[in-house]
Amino acid sequence: MNKTDKSKKAIKTPVVPDGMTQESGLQDVIEEVNRLGDDLSLRLFKNCCVTDMEIERISFDKIIFDHCNFENVSFEGCSFGDVIFKNCSFVKCSFSGGIFSRCEFSGSRSVGGDFTSASFIDLNFQNSSFRYANFTTSRFDRVSIKSCDMRGAFLARCSLEDTVFLDTDFTEGEFYYTSLTGMDLTSCKIFGVRFSDGASELKGATVDVYQAAELARLLGVNIKE
Numbered sequence: 001m002n003k004t005d006k007s008k009k010a011i012k013t014p015v016v017p018d019g020m021t022q023e024s025g026l027q028d029v030i031e032e033v034n035r036l037g038d039d040l041s042l043r044l045f046k047n048c049c050v051t052d053m054e055i056e057r058i059s060f061d062k063i064i065f066d067h068c069n070f071e072n073v074s075f076e077g078c079s080f081g082d083v084i085f086k087n088c089s090f091v092k093c094s095f096s097g098g099i100f101s102r103c104e105f106s107g108s109r110s111v112g113g114d115f116t117s118a119s120f121i122d123l124n125f126q127n128s129s130f131r132y133a134n135f136t137t138s139r140f141d142r143v144s145i146k147s148c149d150m151r152g153a154f155l156a157r158c159s160l161e162d163t164v165f166l167d168t169d170f171t172e173g174e175f176y177y178t179s180l181t182g183m184d185l186t187s188c189k190i191f192g193v194r195f196s197d198g199a200s201e202l203k204g205a206t207v208d209v210y211q212a213a214e215l216a217r218l219l220g221v222n223i224k225e
Helices: 003-007 026-036 209-218
Strands: 040-046 049-054 059-066 069-074 079-086 089-091 099-106 119-126 139-146 159-166
Touching (some): 026 040
Parallel strands (some): 049 069, 069 089
């Protein structure tokens, strides 16, 4: 572990009670709390589907979603505290302006998802796919992104504090005006990643010799073999 890793603050993990009863009918439950303007807490949903719904700023607290599928669902402005998304799928879903605190995405998939202007605090992304997802102007504070597929993802104008990238593929992603100072990218794939002119976003980041050669070509530097 390098000095940068040691300086990162520990990420708080979700606190979810054991022994919650597995429930079905997630679509009906969300429709009901959405209609009443209530919040949703202390639930375990497994093998559920939710489609074609606009959720109005509901707060989700201490929830486990296990093998749940969401399609054409808007979670815009919703908040999630101590929530685990395990092996879930999100198709044409939006979390724009959402707040995630002590949450986890594992084995999940949100290709092209909208996470613009979201806040991620004490969050783990692992073994998940966020290809072409849009995280523009989002805040990352004590976040770990590990073994994820982030190819083509948009991370422009983001704030990264105590955030760690490990074994993640950012190929052809976008980091316009997102400072990577203090970030160790050596375990990640960054081929074709897009930066602003001059790539000032990379100042203070750590890369290996092969990544440095690729980035030099990006900046128009000719490397003599």
